[in-house]
Amino acid sequence: MLEMKGITKRFPGVLASDDVSFDVYPGEVHTLLGENGAGKSTLMKILYGLYEADEGEVLLNGEPLDIHEPTDAIEHGIGMIHQHFMLVPTLTVAENVALGLRSSKGVRTDLDVVSARILELSEIYGLKVDPNAFIWQMAVGEQQRVEIIKALYRDAQLLILDEPTAVLTPQEVDQLFVTLRQLRDDGRGLIFISHKLHEVLALSTRITVLRHGRVTGSVSAEGATRESLAQMMVGRAVKLAPDKTEAHPTDVKLAIKDLRVLRDRGEEGVRGVDLEVRAGEIVGVAGVSGNGQMLLAEAIAGLRTPSEGSIRIAGTEVVGMNPKEVRGTGLSYVPEKRMKDGAISEFTVSENLLLIDHNESEYLNHGLYDFGTINEHCQQLVEEYTVKTPTLDTPARNLSGGNIQKMIIARELSGTPEVLVAAQPTRGVDIGAAEYIHKRLIEQRDESTAILMISEDLDEVFGVSDRVAVMYEGEIMGIVDPKTATREEVGLMMAGVGREQTGG
Amino acid sequence: MSELFTQAAIVAVVAGGIRLAVPLLVASLGETFGQRSGVLNLGVDGIMLLGAFGGYYAVLQSGSPWLGLLVGIGIGFIMGLVSALMAVTLKAEQGISGIGVYLFGLGFSDLLFQKWVGTPRPIPKFPKLDIPGLSDIPWLGEMFFQHSVVIYLAFAAIPLSMWIINKTTFGMNIRAVGENPEAADSLGVSVSRVRWSTVTIGGTLAGIAGAILAIDLGIFQQNITNAQGFIAIALVYFGAWRPLGIMLGALLYGLVNALVLQMKVLEIIPPDWSDIAAMTPAIITILALVVVATRFSPPSALTKPFTRGA
DSSP states (O other): EEEEEEEEETTTTTTEEEEEEEOOTTEEEEEEEEEETHHHHHHHHHHHSSOOOSEEEEEEEEEEEEOOOOHHHTTTEEEEEEESSSOTTTHHHHHHHHHHOTTTBBBOOOHHHHHHHHHHHHHHTTOOTTTTSGGGHHHHHHHHHHHHHHHTTTTTEEEEEETTTTTHHHHHHHHHHHHHHHHHEEEHHEEEEEEHHHHHHHHHHHEEEEEEETEEEESSSTTTOOHHHHHHHHHSSSOOOOOOOOOOOOOOEEEEEEEEEEEETSSEEEEEEEEEETTOEEEEEEEEETTTHHHHHHHHTTOOOOSEEEEEETEOOOOOOHHHHHHTTTEEOOOOOOIIIIOOOOOOHHHHHHHTTTTSGEEEEEEOHHHHHHHHHHHHHHHTTTTTOSSSSSBBSSSSHHHHHHHHHHHHHHHOOOEEEEETTTTOOOOOHHHHHHHHHHHHHTTTTTEEEEEHHHHHHHHOSSSSEEETEEEEEEEEETEEEHHHHHHHHTTTTTTGGGTT | GGGGHHHHHHHHHHHHHHHHHHHHHHHHHHHHHHHTOOOTTTTTHHHHHHHHHHHHHHHHHOOHHHHHHHEEEEEEHHHHHHHHHIIIIIIOOHHHHHHHHHHHHHHHHHHHIIIIIOOOOOOOOEEEEEOOTTTGSSTTHHHHSSSEHHHHHHHHHHHHHHHHHHBBBHHHHHHHHHHHHHHHHHHHHHHHHHHHHHHHHHHHHHHHHHHHHHHHHOOOTTTTHHHHHHHHHHHHHHTTTTTHHHHHHHHHHHHHHHHHHHHHTSSSGOOOGHHHHHHHHHHHHHHHHHHTTTTTTTTTTTTOOOOOEE
């Protein structure tokens, strides 16, 4: 039903899409797979009218398609489920669905008519929603159902799903896939964008892989393996599960007791957490975003004062200390929002590498910076951690996400910390960099650092951790051994079902 | 202080408070439209001043207060378009461009006044309308039902605004664009068209507010608004971006103002304290604002220009 031929799109200095051809048949799920910046989004934005292609043509049902605006796409039956939901939180479900449509009642809204149709659609596709609920009251999974209903309400025959599973628990993913298969069997065409290989294999009919704006392969899902897909994405063989030896944990370095932390608005976001991390082990914290993991990390780093409880780093109580004092006890911290909390985008690579240690006497000469030593130190870090940067004086904002993260990790690990807290260490980072970061974390563990790794990516949690703590609504539901626990078990705990009840 | 509790004094305070509230009410309602769609227009006071002078001058020349109101509408409309051009299409920093409009209005209205009029001359006011039956009720009649026509119209604008914002497609688009313009854009709602409309509505209402102010006083002078346009912006926050809340805020401000005036007239406030007393309404409004503003959050996209794909 859809054919995109020879699509080329140039941005200043970048060829975002280089002669890409892509097609979709009715009743199939065609996956676009690729790293960040491989050109998946560019291609879909062209299809949806958000960008215009420099070259190439788009055919829908054999007819050339002329799309300049998202409305053109909607009129042609193309619907897009955006990665960041396109919903207005202060409007109701019905209002969000009705937005942009002509009302049957002239200038007045016809929300009763819209609501009735929403209920019909939700009946047919098992997408349970309340048309009168406000979006801000809804859980993420529910919000996604609204997004899908929005597209179906406009009778979308071709659905673009941009990383729809990124924010869901494994159970919600299963539920979503049931709906998507039903839509596929209706004869609709689905374009699924993802970089989670097992999901891609579970859902797709065909898979097209993009790298650096070019198609590197297009295969049928049958017979494809995670390894073969990863190789096409990265261009070389990749180890998906990091090599890891048995951990040899020794003394407790990070001890958290009955920790309670408030959110910005005052409600309790961490509700009585007890957790110990020993030297030489990696404890993974799994959980769906917003269940208190970030508050926990911020409390440890001294960025947020707990309302109750104790945190000891290498034996020192750190509650009440400022972030600098906490670091003084031997903590390193890789924050979740790397561009906001982890690096200063306008600063150069070497300035960012020196953010923590810029007052240390080894970099100073009579109170002035000793640039010779600084450059030598930074050059060494950049090489050791394979940060790809034109020069040390390049502003951080010009680096890719993966290289910025490597730069932060280089800075945080350079002092051989007692305790490392790493929040989402590989989110939005390409597979190659992620592979490297995982390797470094494990090496650091073997140098007897106690590591607390917070992640929403279950592959990462299972692959890297020695023990897995699952957080749900500010509490630790349980701690499991990743070698014996199953994904389903952890998934249920992430959804708040206690471990005992699952029979594990 | 007992002289404050006579019928005459109480009636004068309430009726005066309502009168004083009206220009604020009208300007605030206008600003609400802009803010609900994500545009903060700080130029309200400047547009009010231009509307006030234009209205005054038209009445002075023609003798018709209605023609004055019409000129106020026209000036407000044009200044609304200018504000929209800067804030929406040119994506100017909204705080700064608004201050520019204010300073222009402040200076230009005075310049024209000096050039064309010189010494202030009184003009005819809007006709009064006593609502039949209701205006004869003791106390209440005089407080609420013996006002000039425009005052009733201004209050009628409150339910109208509520209906537009909450019940029409246009209103839904305004709310969507103010909270999540990307979402609205992805469904084909033109963010810039909605914002052009709301900012122009806001400018028009600011022009009307200025014209009502001058014609109701029957006079024009330099900086006649005395920063009421800024109070109007504060009232939008006070009213939590809802017409009813804005009405309450405008009435509170008007009543406190009228009360202070009355106390000056009755010499309860000694003359050398009158400047300090004149600050009370602003202080009360600001205090109330601090209390209210912490409970409600503004439209998420307020002051943020929209660029697709950015």
